[in-house]
Amino acid sequence: MVDFIEIFVERVVHFIENVVQPHFNYWSYVVLMMIGLWGLIAKRNLIKKLIGLSIFQTAIILFYVSLGVKADATIPVFDYEAEKSKSAAVVLPAEPSEMGGKSDGKYKKIDPDHYANPLPHVLMLTAIVVGVATLGVALAVAQSIFKDFGTLEEHEILEKIKTGDYVKHD
Amino acid sequence: MAMKWLALVAVVFTGALLIYGVSDFPDWGSADSPANGGIEGAGRSVSQTFIQETKPLTHVPNMVTAVLADYRGYDTMFETVVVFAAGMAIFAVLRVLKTVDGQHSRVIRDRSVDGDHQRIIVGTTCKILIPVIQMFALYVVAHGHHSPGGGFQGGVILGASFILLGLSDGMETAMERLSEGKFVAMAAIGVLIYAGIGLLSQFVGRDFLDYGALQPLLGTPDEGWARSHAMLGVEVGVTFTVTAIMFAIYVNLASKGELKGGL
């Protein structure tokens, strides 16, 4: 019995070290996303559904940002001082203000692994804004529902639709 | 109860699907993954090109800003349109335009309830805070080329300062500063600035949003600087829209669309 537990624990540790750990962020995004999805489907209150929706969307942001991460990299803002002192291979002008113009290949020597991938950050800026916009519209619709039905519980709204017990505008 | 079982099935199924896809991802933080390092043998990846060539192409140190406002500027324009569309949708859903007599007697600016002490503390604090917040917002917009920041971030902060004014001094005070006509126009003008800059380069004879074409107009030494300046213009447009819509969302939701003191 003890052996069995030991083997089981060993297996679990092995699994975590080799499968989960290298993809730790990806696993956590899936868990987070499923929490959101659960809230979205199982909760009856419309505002709780919206909270679920927000968690759902935020999980996607975690996923995207994770895929642009590079170990030991810094933020994707060009660091003049660091580039200048790091290696003589990069021939940069004396003053930052003189930089630019023709590439002439000198910037190819910048180590791309030194900076995180900027693209996922850009995409997620867009996704965040889209998420906020959707949430705003959803809240407005929820408020409009509350005006007509006097409740935000889904089953009560369905009940009221059946009985016709709501504010009709005609 | 049935809903809970359905939710459980959906969650387990989707979760399993996603984990299945994750299992052959490259390791987290790997610089050689296709997204970061490109496909083997296919030369420099797009992401590497962004990192290495942003400086010569646009003179902007912050690569995120360059990608956002220039290379993928078309995306960002529609992102601003999404914000604008959300604002319009909220107006369409909530705004109460028909005024029935006596219906508007609800007092939004009810100061007697809180008592004078609280109002003095909150009001004075906000009076000191709001200008600082707005200065910071402008800094975030202007400094987006060199550090994390830009139009969206700055716009949200600027919008928050107006919302703070609305919370502390009542919505009417805030609406006196930024009335309905003003913020709707401001939101539209923001997108108009963005799309207008793009259209301007079309009039010069290049493609939409090709900021390099604006070099003769801006009088910059090369096209890179023209791109840099045009990006700032675009960010200002974004700031306009985001500020206005953030405030619009707040006032609509807070007053159930009645917007006392509006049009």
Add this chain to the structure above:
Amino acid sequence: MIDQLPVICVLSPLFGALFVALFGSRSHSACFPIAIVSLVISLICAIGCTQQVFTTGQAMDYFVGGWGAGKVVEGVEIPLGFGIQLRVDHLNALVLCIIGIAVLLVSIFAIRPQGEKDTEKTHYFYSLFLMLACGLFGQTITRDAFNLFVLVEVSSLASYGLIAMGSSPRGTVAAFNYIIMGTVGASFYLLGVGYLYLKTGTLNMDGIRQVIELSPDVADSRSVMVAFILIMLGMWIKMAFFPLYGWLPNAYSYCPSSAGAVLAPLMTKVSVYVMIRMMITVFGLEWVFESFDWSALIVWLAVIAIFAGSVFALAQNELKKMLCYLIVAEVGYMVGGAWLADADRWGLTGAIYHILADALMTLCLFLAVATFAKRAGVIKLDDLDGLFKKMPLTMVGFIVGALAMIGVPPTCGFFSKFYLIRGGIESGRWEFVIALLVSSLVNAILFFRIFEIAYFGSSPPEGHGHHDDEEHGETTARRGLEAPLTSLVPLWITAALIIGLGLMNGQVVEFIRKTVGLLGGGAA
């Protein structure tokens, strides 16, 4: 100038929306001309693009921001996927035209927005309407997988607003469900694009396909398969494919009727187009049908969708809801057709042709039904009683749409079914062929029941009082009931186009089949 057409097509409604927001609140009469002008410009651009593609036989490329692949800027060679690419090719040129026609006709139809009482909101309506058009145009021509997501959200947010702004509280509840479902669908799509980006390192559709074709490792990887499933799931939610259709009927039947008339024909159809675009351009048909090969399962789902849609439609008592369930069945046609996987791609051709045909048919029926609702207060089937005499001119349009839905030649509905059935026979999927035939039969029953009620009346005359009523009705009919020209002209144009598209089917199909990858069995 001509190379700028694709982007102008998208921008024109955007500027229209902005000007409506700026000037519309002061004078509502300014909204309508702005909307018409901007949509006419878009339609001209769409037709210009199609003309260009037709005469040159080549796709039109447009690189926003001048970041064209292979171009050298400041000594830097720009790789593919650096900026955002737009492309009008044989697949989307006609879709672009249909969208242009539909939004223009509905905007004429909507001169006085019906359904919503609050006419003070006219400028919000037009602003959202134009942004919806902008999003739909943009989705159709973009070649960038992420840009597609942003444009899907532009059109979705506009449609949430349009649905929720109606006066019916049930419409608001439906809009809430639609927001939840729509956002989940878009999120799945976004996630799928993320998986693809991680594996291929690019967001350009052609770039992704090149990597999948060149590298067997990527093509066989689980991530790409999951990405494909996620993208398909997302699009199926957006287009209301069978098990995920729950949001559609209420959302489209309780919204303002002019909003319904543009959403019902276009939103689902553009999602179907996006699905086909994903299959052809992003993954490549070869990969979809050979490596993935879920064709049998999905065609069965489509068969169930067709049956379910038809059965639910039969059970409906409300005219609009019946049409909404027919849309669910029609989506089954298109998804099933696209997945038939016959060697000559007749199923896929039929599905693309059906996008055009179904957009026109649905537009025609919704315009007619919205006119019935506005002029005669028709909501339920029984309300149609004797309407043929009262509104003969509107009824003509309705009949053309209905005959197309049933599949009577020479309307386009017949030819799209013809190509779909041909695909079904060639791929040996008899269940799909049977479903199509049964669905046609059900449509015939549904619409002939309506004709009967409208022509002969639903109930036998009940003595004297009824006759009085009818005579009285007839006198008002001559003046009051028949719809104004702003409603009739769009309806008749649509009806004419339905017949025109049917008669032109040979040329149209020939044009569609020039799409890269559609002929020769694989992604060329």
